[in-house]
Each structure stands twice: as C-alpha cells, then as structure tokens.
Amino acid sequence: MTDFAQLQIIKNGHVTSPKGFKAGGTHCGLRRKKVDFGWLYSEVPATVAGVYTQNAFQAAPLHVTKESIAVEDKLQMVVVNSANANACTGEIGMANAYETRKLVAERIGVSEHLVAVASTGVIGVQLPMEKLTKGIEQIDLDQSVTADFEQAILTTDTVTKYVAVEVEIEGKVITLGGACKGSGMIHPNMATMLAYITTDANVEAESLQTALKTATNETFNMITVDGDCSTNDTVLAFANGMNMQTELTTDHPEWHKFQDAFTLISQLLAKKIAKDGEGATKLVEVNVKQAESTDSARKIAKAIIGSNLVKTAIYGADPNWGRVICAVGYSNQPIDPSKVTVYLGDIKVVENGLPADFSEEEGKEYLMSENVSVTVELKMGDGEATAWGCDLTYDYVKINASYRT
Template sequence: MITVKKEHIQILKDGHVTSPNGFSAGGVHCGIRKTKLDFGWIHSNVPATAAGVYTLNAFQAAPLKVTKASIEKEKKIQTIIVNSGNANSCTGEQGYYDALEMQRLTAAKMDVAPCHVAVASTGIIGVPLQMDKMRDAIESMGSVSGTVDDFEHAILTTDTVTKHCAVQMEIDGKVITIGGAAKGSGMIHPNMATMLGFITTDATVEPESLQNALGSVTDKSFNMITVDGDSSTNDMVLILANGNQKNQALTESHPQWPLFVEGLQMVSEELAKQIAGDGEGATKLIEVNVSGAKAEEDARQVAKAVISSNLVKTAIYGADPNWGRIVCAVGYSKQPIDPDKVSVSLGDIVVVKDGLAVNFDQEEGTRYLENRTINISIDLQEGSSEATAWGCDLTYDYVKINASYRT
C-alpha cells in the first residue's frame, strides 16, 4: 500500500466531466424552462462500469428508480441524460413510464443498450413531464455539437454557478483522470444532500470496488453538506469508469487503490464544497471541523448538528460571534461529549476553552465573520477521530427564492 500525498494528485484547472479520456457532453434548451438550457447528456465511447448512491427520501422519483435498476442489472452505463425544470417525482405510473421512454429513446438515438442509459431529473415535484419536449431533446443529441459547459448549465435549477472539477494521478504508469460536475443549491441536507452529481474516470475499476469507493467518499463529502435541512426526492451521485487508460483493474487489493480513492475523495469534496457555497441566497461558505472525538461517526454527527443549526447559520450571516449557538448545537447532537472539555475557535480566535468562555475581542470576531469563508473548529478532547462538514449562512434571499420557486 502506498502513502498517499497531495503532491501525487494534480488538480486540473477548469477540469470537468469530459477531462477523462473517452467522455463527451452537451446540453440544449428544449422548452421545459423559459429560456435556460434544460436538457443535458454525458456519453462514454464505450460502456462504463457504473456505481451510484441515492437519496434516503422515501419518495424516490421515477428517473432515480429507473437508473438504480439499470445499474444494479449490469453495473454498466454508457449515456446519462438529465433534464432540469421538472423532477418527474410523485407522478405515479405515468412518470415511471415516461422515464422508461426517455431511456429507450436515448438508447435508440445513441445506439446503446437501454439498460446502459441513466436518467436523471431535477425541478418541480408533482408535475408530469412534457414528453413532446423530451422527445425533441433526445432527438437533437445526435445533431447538436454541445459542449461540457452546455451540460453544466443544463442541469442547474436555482444554482447561480456551475460546479465542476477534475484531478489526475499516475496509476500503473498510466495517467488517470477523474472529473466531476454537480448541481445543487437548495433543499440540501446530509444523507445524500439534494443534488445531482456526475463523476467520470478513464480508469479501469472493478464494479464492486467502484461502488465501495463511491459509498465511502460520499459519507465524507456529499453527506457532510447542508444548506437548509431539506432532502429531496431525486438526489443521486453516479460514477462512470470507462477503462480507456487500460490500467490494471483497480480493486482494494491493488497497491495504488488508496491513490485512486483519494483522487475520488478530492473531486467529491470539492463538488460538495461548491454546492454548499452556492446555497440559495448564501453569502458565506461555512466549514465545521470537529476533532478529538471517540469515533469518526461521533465527529460527523457533531459537525452535522452545528452546520445544520439555523441559529448558527443566521449568526454567521449577521457576523455575530455568538459562540453559545455553536455549543448548544454540539450539546444536542446526542453524541458522547464532556461539556467541560469542549473548546471552540472561530478561525484562529479561541472563544471557548474547556467548556468556559474565553475573553476575546468581539470586534475581531465580527471582522472574521465578515469573510467569505468561515472556519469553526471544535475540539471535543475525547479521542483522536475527526470529521468536517460544510454549509452556508441563512439569508433573507433564501426566503425570497423559496417563496417564489414555482414562479
């Protein structure tokens, strides 16, 4: 096993889902949304080993069910299609048949097996898809030379920016690339977070190992972000590994497996942070680092409790160094802590030491909280485990955006 160091992995400037060899992407406006691009696709030149993680919401949308069944059947996907503006969720049997038709039409258009097509949707819940527009969009896939930028814009809803990244590393003497794109801005909460995420790689990876890797990094990235405490019906993250670089098949027993997982972790974490930082109405990215926990899961739950607190989020928005809200969230996290050991810092400013207030400069605390990125450090002094969660402040604009979402 190798010792993974950051210098073993190169971050690609402006990297994206088509940075890995053999992937293309595009997007068009089909009319679900008034003027914005609303239909996108990713295509691999060969069937790719696929894995996915999905929302824990009991109301799972039709596209998610179709995609999950396809991946479970053969562990292969070659084409992903995504529409925005309509979630095709809570639409009954018709919604399911519509998702299947989208899969079938795409397969015919792209000359791939129907079970090798993944379908994703995002937008308003409970409204039937306008299938005439979906059919036209799918038909255009063969004649429109779209770009990856078109794809990234086509999957957005209330997002203000596209979200993408990529990294490279050397495995078996081959340059392996991992790229990603995501959408997500509101209804974001741990345990899948409301989002769509798409990750591609030109590595060869065994199916079970790919699923294990995606699950492990999701727990430390996409499941560690929150915007508003809501989780939606369509959330999924998919990864495709097309094997174009012809490395030896990666599994947990491969000596460079940790390097691949670290690269996947970097991509997932960066996408998660971009989502958290683009929360609806957000002005600040908040990072909560919890250390000194007895177990990693304890640290995760404490970090989630703090990042999910509306009182903490509003205090950050108002640049109010009210640390009492932070320790309250730590206290109701239901994790094993000793209040007399807990220490809290805002950036480099220690505000609580061993459960007691520290005399600090309030104006300095306010100035720190006016930054675009805020770091809250919490030391439980109970063990050696740690975890990090990401979120954003809660602003007036969040209410405005969600009060008029349908309009």
C-alpha cells in the first residue's frame, strides 16, 4: 500500500533539486522565438531506467536512446528538442539522431553511450541539423538554468511541469526531482509526453527499472486527454548516487520508502499533464473501488476517463451519470449492474444500479469546479485504481485543427 504521508514535497522543487544534476536550454531556431533545445546533465554517470511508447511507429531518438542505455545502464546527459519529433523520417532521421548524440558527447567530453536524445513535435519532417547543431554549441554546463530546460521541452503545453520530493532512508534525506511535458495525444500505455525523474540516491539498475515500471503503471499509464498515443513518448529515471553510498535494491528493508517517493513524484507529474490537457478547463479524477482485481479496476477507470461523452458532460457541467454507467458497462470487466454505485464528488447519483435521489442543481454546481472526481463502487472485490484526465472542450478542436499552421 502506497504511503505518501512520510514524504515531503519540496516547495519550488525542480528536476535539478537532487544533488549533482544541472539543466539548461536555448533557442536554436526550431521555433520562432521560444526556447526549443534543452539538456539535463548529471555530474557523474547515473544509473538509468526507461519506459517508452507502445506505438509501433517509434521515433528515431527512442532507438538511439535505448541503444545508449543498453551498453551499461548508465547515462550522463540527455538533450531534447521541441517542434520536430524526428519520427517517420527513415534512415536520414536515424542518422540525424546518431549525429546529435555524437556532437553532444564531443561537446561535453563523454562517451557517446552516455548521451540520450529525445525529440517532440511535428511528425514526418527531417530535423534541420544546422539549427540543432547551433543549440548543441550553446551547451554550457557552468550555466544551469533549469527553467529553460523545462520550457524547451514543451509543445502545446500552457505551463511548465516540475516537482521534487524528499524521503528519509537509513537516516539520510534523499531527493527526487522531475520535469515533464504533455498536453495532447495523451492516452494510457504512455502518451505524447516526455518525463525525466532524477534522484541522488544510489539505486541498482534492475531495481530502478522496477521502481519506474511500478510507478508508471499507477500514474503515467493512468492518464488520458484524447485517446491518442504518440511516437516519441519516453520516461527516463536517473540515479547518480551523489547523496547516498548504500546501494538501494528491491531487497532493501526501506525500499518501500523509495518506491513510494518514486510513485508520488510520478503521480504529481502525471496529474500536471492531465490538468494541462489541450483546451482543458478541469482536472478529472476517476476512482474505481471494490473491483474484482486491481487490473480490472484500472481498465474500468481508463474506460471512464477516456470516454468523450463523460468528458463533454463534465465540460458542460451536466451530471449525466448515464455516461459513466455506460463506460463501466463497455469496459468488458466483471460487474454486477445491481451492485454499482456512483458518486460525483460526495454526491451519490447511482445506488445499486438505480438512480439515487440527488439535486441536479447541486450536481451541476459541483461539476463547475476546477477539480472533479468520479467514484465508482462495484462491490465485487478489493481491487482499486485511480485514473486522471480532463474535460473535452471546443478549444481542443481549435488547437489540433491548426497544429501545423
């Protein structure tokens, strides 16, 4: 059971809050004016873990990054460009990703396999390497401006997304930091998102991968904005050990503390993505309880949070609980309709599969809130899960109708 009570969220914490991490960014011309090229650096090679998009069309940077990590599960630098995804770009795109890695390695004086590359933006357009090279030439490890990195990775995002937490293990306070981007093409099993989690703890590679996968299943894989899954989605975790000598593994007696901290930071980042969904006005949380299993609860929660009818009803502040019931019903999971109870916030709108006596006006007023929760009780078992998303608005269509123009 996850326990966040022991954890401390750092006010104004960033991805560089853990010891030994630096970040920066610059404008290299991929965008008209905005910062569009960023870098994240560890002073020493960091143990690394990664999870990636489930889309069959994986962009060139993903292949190069996975190849780097495969050498020794270590990275020291990741560079990210926005505006161009370097996806569906064939052999030229792969060559450009390799060339980016090579130029960055030469710039900072490390082996190529210690560099990861990432891109986000328009699909099917070749990277303008002369512009990207300009960005690489501006990397200055003595000038760490984390806010520039957080800005450089954005696409249609309206805000930067970052957080940091502290946890005490063996009497030592270690820090985890994170930064991410994501606003559209967001769907469970990864989304159009890039996320970077750092820690100054010393974590064994396989255990770090376990921490990342465990947290991802509960957080990044439980958000949706529009049901689309992109080509570039990547979450990387870095552990440089600069504030802790003892190597943490899943067998460590206090491993649960580290896992809880990792899950919390992932959840906070995931919720920031969901809240900043393209055109969104509300953060929506769906809680499924008493399902037959955790897996079943997750699938039902995803069905509800991904329903366009649910999302538009919430946008219109319409307490139309029938849309929630329909999503539960088509989730293809074990349910007994005569046992299902549904709440909008604290307002019971369905009890044992039948309409509950509630005030429509009260329901409408609640759905006008900035944060909306939907809870479904199934009375089938002990399975629980939470998913996050947002409402679906007119602005979502406007943003995506003119994305390339």
